[in-house]
Amino acid sequence: xxxxxxxxxxxxxxxxxxxxxHLNLDIAQGEFIVLLGPSxxxxxxxxxxxxxxxxxxxxxxxxxxxxxxxxxxKDRGIGMVFQSYALYPQMxxxxxxxxxxxxxxxxKDEIERRVARAAEILQIQPLLNRKPANLSGGQRQRVAIxxxxxxxxxxxxxxxxxxxxxxxxxxxxxxEIKRLHQRLKNTMIYVTHDQIEALTLADRIAIMxxxxxxxxxxxxxxxxxxxxxxxxxxxGSPSMNFITGSVDGTTFTAADGTKIPVGxxxxxxxxxxxxxxxxxxxxxxxxxxxxAQGMPFKTTAEIEIVEPMGSETLAWTKVAGVPVTFRCSxxxxxxxxxxxxxxFDIARGSLFNAETENRL
Amino acid sequence: xxxxxxxxxxGTETVNRPGLxxxxxxxxxxxxxxxxxxxxxxxxxxVGCTIWTIYYSMTNSKLLPTGKFIGFDQYERLFATSRxxxxxxxxxxxxxxxxxxxxxxGFVLAVLIDQKIRFESAFRTVMLYPFALSFIxxxxxxxxxxxxxxxxxxxxxxxxWTNFTFDWIANPRMVLFALLIAGLWHGTGFCMVxxxxxxxxxxxxxxxxxxxxGIPTWRTYISIVLPMMRGxxxxxxxxxxxxxVRLYDLVVALTNGGPGISSEVPAKYVFNYMFSGGxxxxxxxxxxxxxxxxxxxxxxxxxxxxxxxxxRT
Amino acid sequence: MSQTxxxxxxxxxxxxxxxxxxxxxxxxxFTPRKIIIYSVLVFFSLYYLxxxxxxxxxxxxxxxxxxxxxxxxxxxxxTFDAWIKAWTSACTGLNCQGLSPGFxxxxxxxxxxxxxxxxxxxxxxxxxxxxxxxGSEIFFAILIFGSFIxxxxxxxxxxxxxxEMGIFxxxxxxxxxxxxxxxxxxxxxxxxxxxxxxxxxxxxxxxxGAGFWRIxxxxxxxxxxxxxxxxxxxxxxxxxxxxxFGVVFAGTQNYPMTVQLNNxxxxxxxxxxxxVNMAAxxxxxxxxxxxxxxxxxxxxxxxxxGAVKG
Numbered sequence: 001x002x003x004x005x006x007x008x009x010x011x012x013x014x015x016x017x018x019x020x021x022h023l024n025l026d027i028a029q030g031e032f033i034v035l036l037g038p039s040x041x042x043x044x045x046x047x048x049x050x051x052x053x054x055x056x057x058x059x060x061x062x063x064x065x066x067x068x069x070x071x072x073x074k075d076r077g078i079g080m081v082f083q084s085y086a087l088y089p090q091m092x093x094x095x096x097x098x099x100x101x102x103x104x105x106x107x108k109d110e111i112e113r114r115v116a117r118a119a120e121i122l123q124i125q126p127l128l129n130r131k132p133a134n135l136s137g138g139q140r141q142r143v144a145i146x147x148x149x150x151x152x153x154x155x156x157x158x159x160x161x162x163x164x165x166x167x168x169x170x171x172x173x174x175x176e177i178k179r180l181h182q183r184l185k186n187t188m189i190y191v192t193h194d195q196i197e198a199l200t201l202a203d204r205i206a207i208m209x210x211x212x213x214x215x216x217x218x219x220x221x222x223x224x225x226x227x228x229x230x231x232x233x234x235x236g237s238p239s240m241n242f243i244t245g246s247v248d249g250t251t252f253t254a255a256d257g258t259k260i261p262v263g264x265x266x267x268x269x270x271x272x273x274x275x276x277x278x279x280x281x282x283x284x285x286x287x288x289x290x291x292a293q294g295m296p297f298k299t300t301a302e303i304e305i306v307e308p309m310g311s312e313t314l315a316w317t318k319v320a321g322v323p324v325t326f327r328c329s330x331x332x333x334x335x336x337x338x339x340x341x342x343x344f345d346i347a348r349g350s351l352f353n354a355e356t357e358n359r360l
Numbered sequence: 361x362x363x364x365x366x367x368x369x370x371g372t373e374t375v376n377r378p379g380l381x382x383x384x385x386x387x388x389x390x391x392x393x394x395x396x397x398x399x400x401x402x403x404x405x406x407v408g409c410t411i412w413t414i415y416y417s418m419t420n421s422k423l424l425p426t427g428k429f430i431g432f433d434q435y436e437r438l439f440a441t442s443r444x445x446x447x448x449x450x451x452x453x454x455x456x457x458x459x460x461x462x463x464x465x466g467f468v469l470a471v472l473i474d475q476k477i478r479f480e481s482a483f484r485t486v487m488l489y490p491f492a493l494s495f496i497x498x499x500x501x502x503x504x505x506x507x508x509x510x511x512x513x514x515x516x517x518x519x520x521w522t523n524f525t526f527d528w529i530a531n532p533r534m535v536l537f538a539l540l541i542a543g544l545w546h547g548t549g550f551c552m553v554x555x556x557x558x559x560x561x562x563x564x565x566x567x568x569x570x571x572x573x574g575i576p577t578w579r580t581y582i583s584i585v586l587p588m589m590r591g592x593x594x595x596x597x598x599x600x601x602x603x604x605v606r607l608y609d610l611v612v613a614l615t616n617g618g619p620g621i622s623s624e625v626p627a628k629y630v631f632n633y634m635f636s637g638g639x640x641x642x643x644x645x646x647x648x649x650x651x652x653x654x655x656x657x658x659x660x661x662x663x664x665x666x667x668x669x670x671x672r673t
Numbered sequence: 674m675s676q677t678x679x680x681x682x683x684x685x686x687x688x689x690x691x692x693x694x695x696x697x698x699x700x701x702x703f704t705p706r707k708i709i710i711y712s713v714l715v716f717f718s719l720y721y722l723x724x725x726x727x728x729x730x731x732x733x734x735x736x737x738x739x740x741x742x743x744x745x746x747x748x749x750x751x752t753f754d755a756w757i758k759a760w761t762s763a764c765t766g767l768n769c770q771g772l773s774p775g776f777x778x779x780x781x782x783x784x785x786x787x788x789x790x791x792x793x794x795x796x797x798x799x800x801x802x803x804x805x806x807x808g809s810e811i812f813f814a815i816l817i818f819g820s821f822i823x824x825x826x827x828x829x830x831x832x833x834x835x836x837e838m839g840i841f842x843x844x845x846x847x848x849x850x851x852x853x854x855x856x857x858x859x860x861x862x863x864x865x866x867x868x869x870x871x872x873x874x875x876x877x878x879x880x881x882g883a884g885f886w887r888i889x890x891x892x893x894x895x896x897x898x899x900x901x902x903x904x905x906x907x908x909x910x911x912x913x914x915x916x917x918f919g920v921v922f923a924g925t926q927n928y929p930m931t932v933q934l935n936n937x938x939x940x941x942x943x944x945x946x947x948x949v950n951m952a953a954x955x956x957x958x959x960x961x962x963x964x965x966x967x968x969x970x971x972x973x974x975x976x977x978x979g980a981v982k983g
Contacts, residue, residue: 053568058696069694074574086565090587099583100573147573159565390885391804394796395812398860401853402812406819409830416829425829469717472710484973485966486718489725491976492965494914496931497958500938501724504731504951505744514742545724550976557977602821609916613935630825635921640829650823658821 002065004029004187005050005155010059012045012211019045020211023059030185034198037208038234043191044159046208050189051157052076064154074100076155079148083160085140087132093143094128097150111150118149121180138169145180158190162197174200195235199223207231225350229357232280232350238314240280240350241324247277247351247360254279256321260297264347267360276354283314285348286326288340298343306334317342410651417644425640434645444646447624454536454625455604458543462600463593465544466551471581473552474559484556488549495546499613502542503529529615532622539623542614547603551596558592559585594661601657605650626650732756732952739947755948759956763949765936772953775933779913779960781844782929786851787908791901794856798863799889803875813860820857824917835922842924850918855911859904866900867893906968907975910961930957 005027012020019042027033035043048054050061052073060069068076087096097118101111119125122142132140141161148156158177162170178201181188192198198205199219206216207230215227226232232240245254250263260279271277292298301324305316313330316323319342326342328334351360417434419427438444469487473480490498505511506529513526528538562585570580586593608627615623626646633643727744733751761771800806801813831850835841840849870893878888919929928936934957938950965972 048568051568051572053571055697060693060695067694069696070698071694072574073572078572080569080572082565082569084563084565086563086569088566088569088584090584100575103573103575103579147569151573388804388806388885391800391806391809394800394885395806395809397793397852398797398816398856399812401856402815402819404834405827405831405853406815406822409827409834410822412830413826425833465717468713472714475710477710477714483714483718485969486721488973488976489962489965490721492910492961492972493958494916494931494961496914496916496935497954498724500934500950500954501728503938504947504954505724505727507947510739510742510947511744515744518742545721549721553973553977598821602823606823606825608825609931612916613939616939627823627825631828631917634825634829643825644829647823647825647828651826654821654823658818662818 002029003027003062004031004064005189006060006062007046007050008060008062010046010049010061011057012042012049012054013057018211020049023211023213025206025213025216027187027189030187032181032188032190032201032203034202034205035189035191035208036193036195036198036205036234038193041208042211043193043208045211047157047159047189047191050155051078051080074104077153078155078157079151079153080157080159081141081144081148081161083163085132085137085144085164087140087143087147089132092129092131093124093135093146096132096143097146100147101150114150114152118146121149121183122146137165138173141165141173142176145177154187156186156188158188158192160191160193162192162194170194170197177201195237199235207234224348225359226280227359229278229280229352232352236282238283238325238327240282241286241319241322241326243279243281243320243322243324244354245277245279245320246274246354247271247279248274252277252279252346252351254320254322258299258320260320260346262346262351264296264345265349265351265360266347267351269360271360275360277360278352278354278357279346279349280352281344281346281349283325283327286319286324286342286344288326288328288332288342292341292343295343295345297346298341300339301342303334303336303338303340306336413644414648414651417641417648419641421640421644423638423640425644427641430641434641435649438642438645438649441642443621443624444626444629446621447626447629448649450536450623451604451607451625454539454543454607455601457536457540458547458604459597459600461540461544462548462551463596465548466596467555467586469548469552470555470559473556484553487552490546491550493546495609496613498542498546499610499615502538502545503614506538530619532619535615535619535623539610539614543607543610546610547600551600554592554596554599555589558589561592562588594664598657598661602654605653605657728951728955728958732759732948732955734948736946736948755946755952756956758946759937759949759953763937763946763953765933765940772930772933772937772956775928775930776956778844778923778927778933779930782847782851782919782923782927783909783912785844786848786855786912787905789848790852790855790859790908791904793852794859794904795863795894795897795901796889797856797860798865798867799893800885801860801864802867803872803888804885813864816857816860820854824854828917828921832921841922842927844923844927846922846924847918847927847929850922851908851912851915854918855908858907862904862907863897863900866897870896902968902971903975906964906972910964910972913960 003026005025007023007025010020010023011018023046025033035046037043045054049056050063052068052071056069060067062068063076063078066077073080088099091099094115097115098111101114115128119128122145124139124142124146127135127139127143132143135143144161161177162173165173174197177190181201190197190201199222202219204216204218205222207214207222209230215222215231217225222231223235226235229242233242243252243254243260245252247253247262250261252260252262254260262279287295299319301317301319303315303317304323307314307316308330311330312327313332313334314325314327315334316325317340318324324342334340352358353360416425416427418429418431419425420430420433421427473483477483506513506526508514508527508530511526513524516524516526528534528541566584566588567580570584575584606627607625608631611617611623611625611628617624617628627650630643630646630650633639633646635643637643730746730748731739731744732755733748733753735750735752735754738746738749759771760773760776762769763771801809832841835846835849840846874892875888878892883891913929914931915929916931916935919927919932923929923932934953937953938945968975
């Protein structure tokens with residue numbers, strides 16, 4: 001199978017600062033890939049390299065099987081959408097969409113056909129004669145997407161396209177982009193620091209840190225089987241609970257001596273002998289009261305803080321001597337000082353080597 | 361907390377509410393005292409002196425401003441004086457050329473500096489230093505360079521280029537270009553700095569979008585960046601334009617109006633009539649015409665910047 | 674990892690390419706684009722530098738050498754005689770004291786004018802941002818608009834006013850005029866700067882009970898060093914370079930350096946000594962040039978500040 005985008009051994013240095021190091025990534029035709037990470041992790045840099053807006057220091061980039069490492073952005077078969085929309089402010093929407101095509105000398109009727117199609121797909125026909133200054137943020141971002149659309153390319157690049165929008169518009173446009181992907185079936189590479197966007201949109205997520213891809217997998221795997229402590233802590237809100245201790249055979253011993261059975265855990269390789277480890281469990285996998293009774297591990301805990309969030313409640317307590325949050329239905333009455341039974345199944349949790357921070 | 365604070369404040373207001381006059385005088389008293397120099401400047405100098413000048417330009421004042429009201433006679437005489445008419449024609453010709461060349465050169469240099477070049481700060485330093493010098497120094501240096509016998513012309517003739525001609529300050533038909541060369545030397549660096557600030561203010565993603573769209577660099581500058589710099593352009597036009605109307609020191613130093621009256625300018629005409637010509641009414645009428653010129657430049661600008669803005673938002 | 678190994682992996686379509694693109698795109702050292710850019714820049718740099726070169730070289734020559742007629746030539750035996758003559762004994766008409774009195778007059782004008790104008794403008798800007806009162810914005814608008822009125826319009830009435838005050842033809846008059854005409858740009862500068870400071874700071878000081886002057890001296894001034902430097906550069910070069918106000922208001926015995934320079938060079942008596950003329954010109958330009966080269970980026974900030982809209 002031919003990959004839509006292939007990145008081979010890509011490195012990028014700014015002077016002595018290594019931004020990307022020996023990075024490899026293969027993206028299938030029609031796949032929606034999200035590059036996710038905190039600011040400064042190199043995700044936008046990687047996208048700019050793919051677009052050809054940054055010169056790479058080493059390595060190669062292939063798009064649709066063609067080596068584009070030395071090609072200008074316009075010749076790479078890509079369209080790009082920016083965080084600040086980057087619309088040309090003095091031109092009408094119609095001209096914003098068509099300007100690149102006109103400069104390239106495309107026949108008039110072909111330009112009109114493409115603009116009309118993009119306007120129809122994005123439902124911006126009524127806006128065609130307006131200037132960007134007279135559009136709302138959401139409308140501007142649609143026009144920016146339209147500008148990528150008229151280029152009729154195989155690969156779409158999105159550089160934090162929703163970060164300048166308010167929360168409501170952001171979720172609306174998120175759905176819009178997903179719909180667009182389902183309709184066009186183009187390859188899309190999407191950079192964001194927002195894990196909700198990543199989890200909802202992606203076929204696969206690449207989590208980046210310090211210029212290195214930590215894990216490349218589908219959202220379900222990323223969420224449930226994070227490869228290391230960094231990914232486990234980055235994904236999920238509120239974040240995963242961590243208990244440090246050591247693992248020996250089928251038993252995890254916490255720092256305060258609490259023993260947790262881990263026989264049901266799906267070890268990648270059974271650790272030989274005793275090993276310093278970190279046990280991670282997501283707040284929603286900690287069960288309460290009757291539900292906790294059947295769990296392999298259960299204990300009594302005192303509620304310290306209660307945060308009602310509407311549909312559910314977040315509670316803070318201590319398990320094995322460390323602060324732990326758990327999520328439960330808001331129907332369950334909880335009060336500070338209540339003593340409750342909590343429990344979880346390690347099969348749904350994660351174990352990490354405390355030294356290498358990798359998943360066991 | 362806010363709930364309790366509001367009625368309390370409102371209460372004290374009604375109890376201690378002073379009279380209108382007292383409030384105007386005493387509210388923020390230290391600020392008003394501090395602003396007295398500004399108020400005096402505005403009221404006495406900018407408003408008072410201007411009105412005084414406009415009024416006395418309609419009198420027959422000669423040596424002292426005591427004359428009686430004679431309407432627009434001074435203006436009729438002004439436009440019947442060939443020296444004034446030459447001054448105005450010179451200013452228009454010089455002004456248009458200076459404005460156009462300053463903007464074009466300033467923009468081109470800013471674009472070139474913006475190309476991620478080496479020695480950027482050295483080039484910038486060289487381009488702006490003339491702006492730090494006075495018009496007197498500027499005028500005198502160029503007067504020396506353009507000296508027909510010992511300056512550039514003489515030098516190149518001595519070096520063998522015998523028909524080389526660069527006698528502009530001695531040639532009534534070319535003297536305005538001599539002024540222009542010196543004026544551009546002084547002012548284009550400043551324009552470049554303004555333009556460069558404008559260029560650097562353009563969102564970097566606009567440039568990226570244009571590259572992805574495959575728009576050539578020069579086309580991006582002309583079709584996208586230049587229209588985005590409207591604010592900087594308008595500011596530059598206003599600053600350069602009002603500087604041109606004031607043109608005085610440079611002429612005094614470079615040509616002193618000569619040869620003959622071929623490089624006279626209005627500011628010099630006004631000055632001479634006020635302080636040595638003994639015809640104050642004429643000088644004031646000329647000054648009022650200068651004011652009118654500035655208003656013609658300023659009013660469209662003020663409308664665009666402030667009047668227009670109110671409508672858009 | 675070798676290149677062939679990479680190729681064998683999963684990029685079949687490009688196997689036939691002769692030179693495989695990899696790493697940064699090779700760029701030739703000389704491109705037509707670069708050549709054009711640098712030649713235009715160098716051409717303009719020569720235009721800007723030429724007068725400085727000519728000015729300094731001429732000032733170091735002797736008159737016989739100048740009469741030889743080559744302004745490009747380096748001086749054969751560089752001498753500062755012309756500089757000394759320009760400083761001590763060059764003549765304006767019958768007065769042969771050189772430029773030095775003018776230099777000291779300019780110092781006497783520039784220092785107090787700079788201090789007074791900056792102080793008044795700083796207080797103005799502060800009052801306009803933090804202590805607005807009814808009409809303060811209107812005054813400010815007229816102030817800015819007034820800065821575009823040609824000086825000639827207000828010159829004669831100001832002569833009468835200073836004469837009434839009994840200071841016409843004295844240093845005080847020039848200082849007053851510089852303070853008045855420096856006010857618009859400086860007030861704009863300070864107003865914009867104070868407006869960019871966090872307003873919470875001012876509010877917190879007021880809640881603490883500090884008044885107008887206390888907040889100004891103890892909170893605002895210590896935070897405004899950068900803008901004072903900008904204002905200082907703007908005023909020192911501006912006032913030093915002034916010609917019009919000096920010639921009108923200072924009186925003959927107080928003429929600043931620019932006026933004396935022009936009188937020396939453009940005096941019609943005697944045969945012109947070009948080396949002395951250029952030495953005098955260099956001397957007059959030395960103060961603003963020093964300010965310019967020492968201050969570097971600050972000067973740029975100063976001139977750009979004039980373009981910042983209020």
